[in-house]
Amino acid sequence: MATKSREVRLKSRPVGLPEASNFEVATVDIPDPGPGEVLVRNEWMSVDPYMRGRMYDRPSYVPPFQIGEPLQGGAIGTVVKSNDPKFAPGDLVESFNGWREAYVSPASGLNKLPAGVPPQAYLGVLGMPGMTAYTSFHRIGEPKAGDVVFVSGAAGAVGSAVCQIAKLRGCTVVASAGTDEKLAWLKSVGVDATVNYKKGNLLDNVRAAAPKGIDIYFDNVGGDHLEVALEVARPFARFIECGMISIYNDKEPAPGPRNMSYVVGKRIKMQGFIVSDFADMRDQFYTEMGGWVRDGKIKWEETVENGVENAPKAFLNLFSGGNTGKMLVKLG
Template sequence: MTIMARQFHLKSRPEGLPQANNFELVEQDLPAPERGQLLVANRWLSVDPYMRGRMTGRESYMPPFQVGEPLDGAAIGVIVESKDERFSPGEVVSHFAGWRDRAIIDAASATRIDTTIPEQAYLGPLGFPGFAAYIGMLQIGKPRAGETVFVSAAAGSVGSLAVQIAKIKECRVVASAGGEDKLRWLREEAGADATINYKNTDDMVAALREAAPKGVDIYFDNVGGTHLEAALEAANGFARFALCGMIEQYNSEPVGPRNIYAVIEKSLLLQGFVTIHNMSVWEDFQRDVTRWIADGKVKWQETVVHGLERTPSAFLDLFAGKNIGKMVIDLRDGETP
């Protein structure tokens, strides 16, 4: 029996901001699964800012996407056929063969998920975005009750959980995002104590000093650029900076902060990190965040886009700030069984 899959390939490497013509939707026959493999019909796909870096030819912590080859990323799918005794048809798993509606995957790369929790949560607070927030805030930030935490891109899938973890640890939280709806959710649902609409300020330093009059002890950076410079200015001595992402510079030549000397003056810790280097605490993360969700201490938002064909446009919308919370693609209403 022929298995037809639709999958997005990288058609060309983007220069600057990616465009729709950098992607191509291709139909391809899949082989039958072999021993140790699963045929999965995807139900949810994730698009994330880090994927932009993989569209260059530059080697990094993850291999670059290849022109003419399928893109990939986190996904949730239902098993259609199993050639592995550990899995059965009908079970729902998380895996990494995204940007497509069907895939043959190694069973070892699949993780069975708890379907009493919304499936797509395993692409957000219980997936790698949540894991990034957990690592950055707890492993690097090491928050102590009463400290002031500043989170940029705080309404996104990573930032919103970073805000809530800081609140669980009894910190005062300043959250930056673009748009009043996002800021209202951060205050009313995520518990942020003060918010900054970066789209409405020409002076991030002044805005942060007003929101954090006692200075910043921990900065969770998803943006870089002017946010990072403002955090350096507002930082207290021995503040910890968890550098998770720098979306402000993903589509341009990176430029370092002009006030980097503050790192020496204030004895600051700046540490970059990626999730795949911290897998030893994955089980701790799953246990803690699952409990926080059950206890009502963690909430999340999603921007849901319907249909495989809209995956590239959803990815591009990340860079325009059109998402609130996690950007996910819902394939359940399409042709996927």
């Protein structure tokens, strides 16, 4: 018998900041699983800033979302019915079939998850954002004890993991975020100095927080933050170019930092990446990060919207700082 599922589709391509009217919710019938297939009911889904890039109709490292089609993204669900010996009802599985309540998938499209931590952690600190933080910080940042690390977007899913990993590596951490409440949480998990980028002069405030300059910049934001980081960088600083959320909704290309020439004189290493570039570090990530999470050495926050119909709202809130830690949608 068919299962009813609601799903969120892209109704129109956003121009500038996305709006609720760019999305629509539809109800569909999900057929029974065929041979080798599994029926899954989603429990949690992720909304992520990179999804904004998939709303443009342009070639990128992931294909664009299509108008009238359900969106996609990371999701954690429970197996309801399985026609594959590797999965049984009740199994917790991870997939890329988010933005919908239920789906049928070939067994090969699912990854069985261990119990032991709250399942939504596999969308955050033990999922793609945690892996992004852990892998790029080590591979590109090449951290040493005593380094000063500046993290923008520091109270988000990736940023808050970076701050805590940097502390575990013996670094001094300067974090910027958009509210005092977010900064208070970052202090409570060990961050040394904080900057509210919405108050006062960003350069003056970062200079005061990092008077001797910075050795590593973890960039989640781009724009003014990148310009400030170039200004305060020490010679041979490493810039981990993770994301530039401040310009994702720009209608025209944003001007670059005015002080880019520091890259030469200060011999800065600046490298962008996509988390999949570091797939070879997956086992190391699960072992070390998993241990830190189990031992309480890495803490995480989450901000939760309920119901698939509120997934667009959760997504839009990423661009106004509505989340502390991982932005999630609870389904079911």
